[in-house]
Amino acid sequence: MEYNFREIEQYWQKEWKARKTYKVETDPSRPKYYVLDMFPYPSGAGLHVGHPLGYIASDIYSRYKRLCGFNVLHPMGFDSFGLPAEQYAIQTGQHPAVTTAQNVARYREQLDRLGFSYDWDRQIVTSDPEYYKWTQWAFLKMYDSYYSFDENKARPISELVARFEKSGTEGLNAACTERMEFTAEEWKTMDEHRREDVLFNYRLAYRADTTVNWCEGLGTVLANDEVVNGLSVRGGYPVVQKRMKQWLLRVSAYAERLLDGMDRLEWSESLKEIQRNWIGRSTGAQVFFGIKGCDSKLEIFTTRPDTIFGCTFMVIAPEHEMVGALTTDDHRSEVEAYLEETKKRSERERMADTKRVSGVFTGSYAVNPFNGVEIPIYISDYVLAGYGTGAIMAVPAHDSRDYAFAKHFGLKITPVVEGGDLSVASYDAKEGCMINSDFLNGLDVKAAIEKMFAEIEVRGIGCRKVNYRLRDAIFSRQRYWGEPFPIYYMDGVAYPLSEDKLPLCLPEISDFRPTSSGEPPLARVQGWHTAEGYPYETSTMPGFAGSSAYYFRYMDPHNDKALVSPEANAYWRSVDLYVGGIEHATGHLIYSRYWNKFLYDIGVVVEDEPFRKLVNQGMIQGRSNFVYRINGTNTFVSLGLKDQYDTQPLHVDVNIVKNDILDIEAFKTWRPEFADAQFILEDGRYVCGWAVEKMSKSMYNVVNPDYIVENYGADTMRMYEMFLGPIEQSKPWDTNGIDGVYKFLRRFWRLFFNGDALNVSEEAPTPKELKTLHKTIKKVREDIENFSFNTSVSAFMICLNELGDCNKRSVLEPLLVLLAPFTPHIAEELWHRLGYEDTIFDAAYPKFNPDYLVENSFEYPVSVNGKMRFKKEFALSAQPAEIQPAVLADPQMSKYIEGKQVKKVIVVPGKIINVVVG
């Protein structure tokens, strides 16, 4: 009987659905395990080949954990709000809800064909009002909270109001946009408008006038992680800086906890590193410089207080609040011209010419608090308003940017650390001996920094300060297809909708463009206001809003009273294993952690980190093929001969190339212009060139997963994707190797049959067979735990090679169970042919629990990493006296053991490989 994957897969997919095999219930009597995939945005293009890689890995892991007796939550859903559906709507008038529903259905179908063990009863869709109700709810909670650094957690805003009423801002240690100082009396005299402004300075979800990334092409603002190289990630449109009133989340309040929390996470070091860099903690000093002829002070931040004696000028950002005050009348016109010029430059232009030095002198002088020297104050856009205090002390001798500026404007360069050649470049290294620095002279840099911190505090001119690069997240988008804000306005003051009014549903509209005055699409809607007629906020939430806490919703997806019930949350807690792409390192994975910590602070959830272990699957790249056309002809020359001609490489569809040999007939019909193509062959064949590139239609290297499933089956597809290489690694898809896996499954299938009849022996296994079996179980189990699926597939192949034609039930049955996570359909089919009624996942535990099998494998030596190593017992049992002559005969070894006592010798046939001496 032949292996008919089509029939088997269709049958079991239907059967699993009917039997509800993958339905999961909260069950405190069993240990839980939560495996989550990053849910996809259901794009019109369907599931692309990169997706299955991670999904297959997580599915294997989920199924394996089930076999080990865990109650596994492995859900799937769709991140369905977002720009593409709306862009499509603008072009076609098709409502995003309609497109989204179609795409979701298509994804479901594609996912189901791969045989995943999702509990679809728990599916969530972020654009569903039942779901986004909880996104809006969390937003209201953030609106209603501030961050206390004393308690190091979020607290209700009412506590802050009570505090203001009692003692104003005195002794307040809270996260805020800008430092404020007022007394209780002053608070009491403030009107509603003013109080709201003050509270927005502290709320975790707040509205503020800020400089934002404005994308004209998309007609909306974007968060920092949505902009790369001055272009929008979606669409690649230019982004400019613009001041606008926006909603923001005070993510920066959590910077320290986001940093600390990472120590406890099993994430790859590289991913942690990316987050650390993004958060960008740096310790330095805040120092006040006096201003000549003026009482006010200029506040700067520096990580190099040791170089303060080398400070020869100051620079403030063009947006700095003291620009006006510092500019003297005789410099005013130049300063204004400069400000005008910088405003016009887009973010991209600014980035493009970081080499260009620009700036203008204000006419004012600061006074160095340590030596009283007067130094000029400049304005330049190389100083950012959003970081530190927006002002720096410039030390051209030891900072390359200050150096470039000083050279350009002919400013003084005073070295204060020995080393480097200042005629060529600044000396930025944090090592060397201090000079020209009064009381620091002779110290090394590190000691000088410490001494300076102390001195600054003693003199009362500043303090030690930690700064973060992490900015608050801009939370509003001028779009239609997102969660509406549960906010309305009365006389220009924002008010929250009460919780019982949620969800605030997105109204139906037919025109998705911004209004002519540049307002978001929701501004077109006539009835977009409260029952009393107060207008709702017209912007909507960004893409990351719906994905920040979705993993809680899977725990209790149909609960309309709470995001998640305390019982369900107490059981499932947090995600044990999260699988997804590394591209979310500075977006989703930061926002989720922030969101989770906030929910933890307000007592809604029990864990303060969302994803305990995280695996980043690599990208699947394309493997393109090329043909070489001789210039000016329609003749194509094979790879090996192309250098004899003047040729041009052309991409050719990989689906008409097999093992780099071109199917010439298929090529001629591929496109009309090649119908009469001529070929120069080598050895009678046309050999194509190849290269690894991005998988894309224009390079004709796209392989559709549906095609693979159709021709080889989902089991082969699953196993082959794992076999391609380490899961974290990016690798090209090459269909040519798939036969190896397909062959393996057919061979395995044939072990069970003699002709069409099941032919399984009840005989006891031989020691050799048992050894092979146990070796395989141990290896595969270890590999799954380590997420090394490519080597576990190899282990199965080795096992089959070693078993020969063994058809014993006692051997095949455990193997079937071990194989089931990888290739569930074929395993299930054979399992039932062996006479089982229940599905493999319901019946196998605990008899075939991999742990049980490993524990019972002690009598047989076991291979490690596929390489046979002799067990310790063997090595120790060899008497040193017997080994001695052999060891001494080996020239290398005899030198090694000279005069020492041999404790242990490891021998392979004909060779000594390890001798342990005492």
Next chain:
RNA sequence: GCUCGGAUGGUGGAAUAGGUAGACACGCGGGACUUAAAAUCCCGUGGACAGCAAUGUCCGUGCGGGUUCGAUUCCCGCUCCGAGUACCA
């Protein structure tokens, strides 16, 4: 620029508390079975040299050094490739 990661046959990749480098698979070559094809099975396959042969010798994990009886693995210095970040003071 800074930070992190990587480099092993024709190809994808195994093997790192230092111990037979190239498992497994693809491809390729040869053979069996077949009218033929497909499918299946068997043998060979890093390079060079020697031998009729079994086999033997030498060289080989990006480059150059070092530590060690022994290095793909550890250390130092490079080269190239990839990723993140980008005036963060």
